Amino acid sequence: MAFLLGDGVINLTPAEAKTRKIPFRSLDQKQVSTLDFLSDAIVPGAKSAGLSHFIDHQLSAPHEDNLLILRYLRINPPFKDFYTSALKAFEISVRLKYNKPPLDLSEAEISEFISIMRQKKPIGWPEFIEEPKQEVPPAPFFYFVLRSDAIDVTYGTVNSFDNMDIPYMAHIEPAHPWESPS
Amino acid sequence: MTNHIDKTDVIIVGSGAAGSLMAAKLSEAGKKVTILEAGPERRLEDLTSSQIHARRLKWGGDPVEENGKQPIGNVFNSGYGTGGSALHHYAVWPRLHGEDFKVKSLYNRAFDWPIDYDDIRPYYDRIQQEVGISGDHTAEIWRPEGDAYPLPPVPAFQQSEVIARGFAKLGKQTSPLPLAVNSRDYQGRPACLWDGWCDAGCPTRALASPLAHYLPKAIKQDVNIIHNAAAARILTDKSGKKAIGVKYHDKDGAEIILMADMVVLAAYAIQNPRLLLNSADGGLANRSGLVGAYIMSHAAALVYGLFDQETAPYMGATGGQMLNQDSYDHKDQRTQGFGSFQWMIAQAVKPNDLLGYGGSNPGLYGAKLTEFMARAAHHFGTMTACVEDLPLPENRVSLSSNKDRFGIPLAHAHHTSHADSYALWRGAKQEGIEIFKAAGATEFWNGPLGPMHIMGGTIMGDTAENSVTNSYGQCHDIDNLFIAGPGLFPTSGGVNPTFTVHALTLRSSEYILNNWSGVIS
Numbered sequence A: 001m002a003f004l005l006g007d008g009v010i011n012l013t014p015a016e017a018k019t020r021k022i023p024f025r026s027l028d029q030k031q032v033s034t035l036d037f038l039s040d041a042i043v044p045g046a047k048s049a050g051l052s053h054f055i056d057h058q059l060s061a062p063h064e065d066n067l068l069i070l071r072y073l074r075i076n077p078p079f080k081d082f083y084t085s086a087l088k089a090f091e092i093s094v095r096l097k098y099n100k101p102p103l104d105l106s107e108a109e110i111s112e113f114i115s116i117m118r119q120k121k122p123i124g125w126p127e128f129i130e131e132p133k134q135e136v137p138p139a140p141f142f143y144f145v146l147r148s149d150a151i152d153v154t155y156g157t158v159n160s161f162d163n164m165d166i167p168y169m170a171h172i173e174p175a176h177p178w179e180s181p182s
Numbered sequence B: 001m002t003n004h005i006d007k008t009d010v011i012i013v014g015s016g017a018a019g020s021l022m023a024a025k026l027s028e029a030g031k032k033v034t035i036l037e038a039g040p041e042r043r044l045e046d047l048t049s050s051q052i053h054a055r056r057l058k059w060g061g062d063p064v065e066e067n068g069k070q071p072i073g074n075v076f077n078s079g080y081g082t083g084g085s086a087l088h089h090y091a092v093w094p095r096l097h098g099e100d101f102k103v104k105s106l107y108n109r110a111f112d113w114p115i116d117y118d119d120i121r122p123y124y125d126r127i128q129q130e131v132g133i134s135g136d137h138t139a140e141i142w143r144p145e146g147d148a149y150p151l152p153p154v155p156a157f158q159q160s161e162v163i164a165r166g167f168a169k170l171g172k173q174t175s176p177l178p179l180a181v182n183s184r185d186y187q188g189r190p191a192c193l194w195d196g197w198c199d200a201g202c203p204t205r206a207l208a209s210p211l212a213h214y215l216p217k218a219i220k221q222d223v224n225i226i227h228n229a230a231a232a233r234i235l236t237d238k239s240g241k242k243a244i245g246v247k248y249h250d251k252d253g254a255e256i257i258l259m260a261d262m263v264v265l266a267a268y269a270i271q272n273p274r275l276l277l278n279s280a281d282g283g284l285a286n287r288s289g290l291v292g293a294y295i296m297s298h299a300a301a302l303v304y305g306l307f308d309q310e311t312a313p314y315m316g317a318t319g320g321q322m323l324n325q326d327s328y329d330h331k332d333q334r335t336q337g338f339g340s341f342q343w344m345i346a347q348a349v350k351p352n353d354l355l356g357y358g359g360s361n362p363g364l365y366g367a368k369l370t371e372f373m374a375r376a377a378h379h380f381g382t383m384t385a386c387v388e389d390l391p392l393p394e395n396r397v398s399l400s401s402n403k404d405r406f407g408i409p410l411a412h413a414h415h416t417s418h419a420d421s422y423a424l425w426r427g428a429k430q431e432g433i434e435i436f437k438a439a440g441a442t443e444f445w446n447g448p449l450g451p452m453h454i455m456g457g458t459i460m461g462d463t464a465e466n467s468v469t470n471s472y473g474q475c476h477d478i479d480n481l482f483i484a485g486p487g488l489f490p491t492s493g494g495v496n497p498t499f500t501v502h503a504l505t506l507r508s509s510e511y512i513l514n515n516w517s518g519v520i521s
Helices: A014-019 A029-042 A051-059 A080-098 A107-117 A139-155 A158-163 B017-028 B053-057 B084-088 B103-107 B117-131 B158-169 B214-220 B268-278 B366-379 B419-438 B498-514 B516-520
Strands: A002-005 A008-011 B002-013 B033-036 B065-067 B224-226 B230-236 B243-249 B255-265 B296-306 B322-324 B341-345 B380-387 B397-403 B409-414 B443-446 B450-455 B481-483
Touching (some): A029 B366, B158 B419, B230 B268, B341 B419, B366 B380, B380 B419, B419 B443
Parallel strands (some): B002 B033
C-alpha cells in the first residue's frame, strides 16, 4: 500500500507502516489506540500486524479498489463513519459499565465486554452519536466486521501462512504482503 | 455534450461469461462487435493470489440497494471489470436436470422453461468439449444423459476423503465434482495446481474464466472492449420496437452514443433489468410487466467441522472436490421444503475472508480463536449445499429514487426466500451436520444462510404475457434486443448456473447468426 512519507510516497505493509509510525490519514490517535486495543483483544496479533494502518489506509481508498470486507456486507461507502461511530459507542458503553476508559480495562473485563458485544447490544451502546450525528452500527455487526478485518491482516498474509505451517502457493504473490514482523 | 462513435453490428453490454462467449461466436462469424464493460480492464497478471486483493474483482459500480429477509448479496456475487462475475467464479459446472425445466408441469409450482433438457443437451456437450470440464460422468450417477467429460476428474485430497466417509456411512453417493478447471493441459491452457486461489481469479488460465477462454477468441477477431463504460440507456427508433444503440458514460462522465444493428444485454441479473427499466417509461421490453421480477439466489447451506485427521484444507479448488446430488430429483420428496439441492464437498479454504475458516465460527475470539486457527489450518473440513430458490414475483429489481452521479436511478433489489426454499435450506444444513457426524468430525457447526448466484429478473418463456424473452433471450417486444446470462432462468434449479449460461448463450448466438437478416430488419 502506498503511504505518504514526507514529500514522497512509499510502499509499505501495514506492519511496516506501524513500525515506521507513518501518520494516519483518517483516524485520530485516540481512535487508533481504541481500535488497536479492541481488535487485539478479539484477534491477538492484530495490533502488531498493523490493523489500524490497514483500515486507515483503506478508508481513503476509492470504492472500486477498496479491500475492506465491509464492501461485501451491504454497507455503502464511504466507510469512515462506520468505524469512528462504533469506536465512540464502544467507549461510551465501556465507561458506563466499568466507569473507566477502554484502555484501562483488564484482560478479564475486555473479554467480558466482547462476549456481550458479539451477541447483543451492550448497555449504553447508542444508535446514534452526536456532533457530527452519525448512525452507529449494531455492536454484534461491528464485532463481526472488526474481527474479519483483523483476521485478514493477522492470518491472510504470506508470513502468517508460514507461521501456521501451510503453503501459500501463490500464482502471483501480493506485491506487498501484509505480514507481521517476525 | 454527447459524443457519437462509429456504428457497429452488435453492442454487448457486459464482458462476463455470457458476453464474452456471445462476442466470440458473433465475431468469429464476421460480425463487428463492441463490448461495453462497466468496470476497469483486468489482465491475467492483475490476478494476485490473495483473498484480500480478490475483493477488487467484486462489484464496485453503482451501489445496489438491497432489502428483504435474505438480501441478494450483489457485491459478493457480482463482478466488476473484464470478465465480470465469471472472473472470480469457482467453475463448478454441473448440468441442470430434466425436471428443472418442467417444475410447473410436474409439480404445479413456479414455471416451466420454454425448452427442455433435450433442447439444451447438445449445447452442454459442445461447450464442455470446447472449454474443458474435468469429471467422471459414470460416477456422477445423477447426471442426465450427455457426453463423457473431456478431462479426467479432479484429484481428491485428504479433506474430501475424510468427508466422503460420512456420506458412505449414511448410504449416500459421492462423485468427483465437475469443474471447468483443467485436470491436465487442454485447449492450450495448463493443468491446475490445486492451490485454492480460484476466488482471486486464476492467472494461469487453468480455470475457464472469460479471460482464459472466450475473451481471447473475441479479441483475436478484433472485438472492441470499452472499459469504464457505464451503460445508461438502450436507444430505440421512434416506434420503440427496434433497438438502435446504447448511450453510456465513460470514466470522465462524458455521454457517448454508440449505434448498432443489435444490442445484447449481458450485464447480469441486477444491472440488465435496471438498464431496461431506465430505458423507457414503464421499462423497455416490458409488456409483461415482468422486467425485474422473479430474481432468485441459491441459498448456501454451509457446514463446517474439525477432524482429528489431517485434512489439508488449503489443497484443491475453491469450488470443492466432490459432489452429491442424492437430494436433487423428485423435488417433492425432501424431508423439509420443496426443491433440489446438491452438496459441493471439500472446498479449498483459506484462513481469512467470508468463506475462510477464520470467519466460519465468529463466536470465537481471543486465545480460543488463536487456538482454533492453529488447529483449523490442518484439520478443518467444509461443504456447501447449493439450494434451489423458488421464484416469487415480489423478489424483484426496481428503480430506486436515489440516483448515481449521472442521474440514473440506482437498482433496488428485494429478496426474501420462498418459505419452502427456506425450509429446504434448513433441511440441507441439518443433513450436513449428520454427514459430518458420520464422518467423525469432533466439532461441527453451520453457517448462516448465504446468497449464492443471482438469477431471474428477465425470465424467458413462451409468451409476452408470462416472460420478457423467448428461449433464445430475444425480447418479445423488440426483435433485435437480446438478453444473455442467468437473468433468463425462470427457475433456479439447485446447481451452479455458469455452465447453463454458456449452453444457453451458445444456442442464442447460433439463433442470431442463423436469423440475422430477419432479426435486425
